[in-house]
Amino acid sequence: MEHHEILRQQFLRHVAQTSPSPLMISVARAEGVRFFTADDKPYYDLIAGVSVSNVGHSNPAVVEAVKRQAEQYMHVMVYGEMLYRPQIEYARRIAEHLPSPLESIYFTNSGAEAVEGALKLAKRYTHRTELISMRRAYHGSTLGAMAMMGTPEGEEWKSAFRPMPADIQSIEFNDFEALQRITERTACVLCEPVQGEAGVRTPADGYLMALRQRCDEVGALLIFDEIQTGMGRTGEMFAMTKYGVTPDIVCLAKAFGGGMPLGAFISSNAIMESLQNNPTLGHITTFGGHPVCCAAGLAALQYIEENHLVAEVERKGALYEELLTGHPMVREIRRSGLLLAVELGSEERLFATMEAFKEEGVLSDWFLYCSTAFRISPPLTISDDEIRDSSRIILRCLDRLA
Template identity: 50%
Template sequence: MKPHFLNHQAQTTPHPLAMEISHAEGSYIYDINNKPYLDFVAGVSACPLGHRHPKVVEAIKKQVDKYLHVMVYGEYIQKPAVELTTLLAKHLPSSLQSTYLTNSGTEAIEGALKLAKRTTGRSEIIAANKAYHGNTMGAMSVMGFEERKQAFRPLLPDVKFIDFNNEDHLNNITNKTACVILETIQGGAGFIEPKNGYLEKVRKQCDLVGALLILDEIQPGFGRTGKLFGFQHYNCIPDILVTGKGLGGGMPIGAFTASLELMTLLQDNPKLGHITTFGGHPVIAASALATLKEITETNLMPEVIEKEQLFRTLLVHPLITEIRGIGLMLAIITPSDEVTNNLILKCQDAGLILFWLLFEAKAVRISPPLTISNEEIEKGCTIILEILDQLHTSKNQSK
């Protein structure tokens, strides 16, 4: 399949990993030679219950036997979508009760930005340097990494950038600002957490000037940090919450959530303020509903913090300079991008899937399924340490 993959399926980089997949189950992905790979990435945080979780598969199959797509979003009452948005509301603050379902996280970002402009009548958007919110034109406009944007300019006008965790920059949020959009935990930058009550201070400044706060929980959401949403760690409730990835349980989904009062602004003046054909697709909503129930009705979230501590206890090595993040949203930081690249590629050869982060070249992503067992964590960490030992020995010999 590889020649067809490279010639006929458009690629995102010149050098894709190009592992040909046979099947996946639990914490493992298998190639066409039936070689198992322990998955420490979970589809870049998109498979919180691992691969083919029985309850997710059952929900999908049941819905397939009833109906697939029947109408564009928002016209017909379709039980999976209604039950999903109702359950989300149950687990969110009272100011976040109305959810618009989309096809992806980046589409949800687009909807959130539009809603902020529609609500405030303002155009200025404040985003963070080293932020990543998706790759469509609006989401790219609020990406704080010029190297990835330059070829596609002009983008949205009136976007300004501040440094995450820099309180001196908060005065840039003024009565001209429609919204501030931040990742609750910066992902592509290297899993950077807010410090010293930073998000609370952003919230306060937004309230002072009448700007909306959008928090992007596409990566940290749905149990990955040990709480259902990352913002629950930081005493900060957004005006608009954006989610995706893990909500779908392995199926494509995004969502943005706000108060009913705000969300009704997309219904009129103009009508169809935001529209999608396949958002809220019944099969995907059924998968998401089963995923959300499993995360909220089991001990998965409290176990996440215990598993984080196991990772931190095991992953001690001279070539690990730092472990960033929280819960099962962790990043190993190595001394160089060369060490990081070698570690990721050699671990794949050894049967362990790791991955890069977008902007921090020295970071190694560890974001396994929440369902991963302690034994699987120990197995994967043993592989990481063995590879690091090889790299350390080779580095010392070359001196």
């Protein structure tokens, strides 16, 4: 039996699948903005593992850092108690990129765990119970994070798993009047500064500032989920800088680990200290902040800095927008830096486009709450030539369906 066919059968039998129709593309190696299948078919990775591989696949600087750290030590003892250089160094360097007072970093395994930790911290600090999220928000798949998927759109995912954690409501993103629903009962409001899975929705002028003000008025904490927008994706190291709003807590993951599993929730020392007592060990994690993951994240951050990647993001995103705008199939392009939603206006068209992409060697994806648009969020290292070449392939696929 052919090697690929054996792999396919073993995958179907032994690896749990998340949908009835998995993509079934095998990966043999990856480099820069491309990956290659076992029979060496190249694919443009236009989603970068869903905003993970910002410094490109198999970035030599990251690979070297991983090797070096793995040779020194990997796991010794759970974190927050011992001194591990890669972790301390990465915490210090990330804090330099964040506005004051965001300087105390709690490392986690994933984005969902970062969100869980942030919600617990807000409850613990404010002694309040109500949590508020935004409609069409996605914050992760664990029960607490999932409960923060706004209603009614999030019901499709939540309803089979009820009961959800209690005292949660959602408000419409960009609705200034709805901010009045944030009150003295509210522990925190959790918000993506640019909504990712909603299909790339940017905040209206002044909205995040008004949200900040309302939280301040009633003493609720503001949590930004920058899991998808962080590490340069929107054209600033963090989207919060774009909008001039500092949250009380920020959650990071995805590209934060440079391709390794790593997340964090970050706050001021004053707020973070409340996790130490009543109870002690208010949030604990065996692997969160693993030295190898921190070494990878740190190397990726250094690569971003040394190669001035963030300064190029807006221009590169605009180039994609320019090249794809005007095709008769493209209804609209919503964009923040190198995070683009190319709106085709119908699910049928989108699914047919995805099939054509697969044949032509392009990996894209749609959005959890928007199955009429495809995603472009490539490694930030993508060159102008690669943007032009991948756009040509995209346009060719769209032509086939026009």
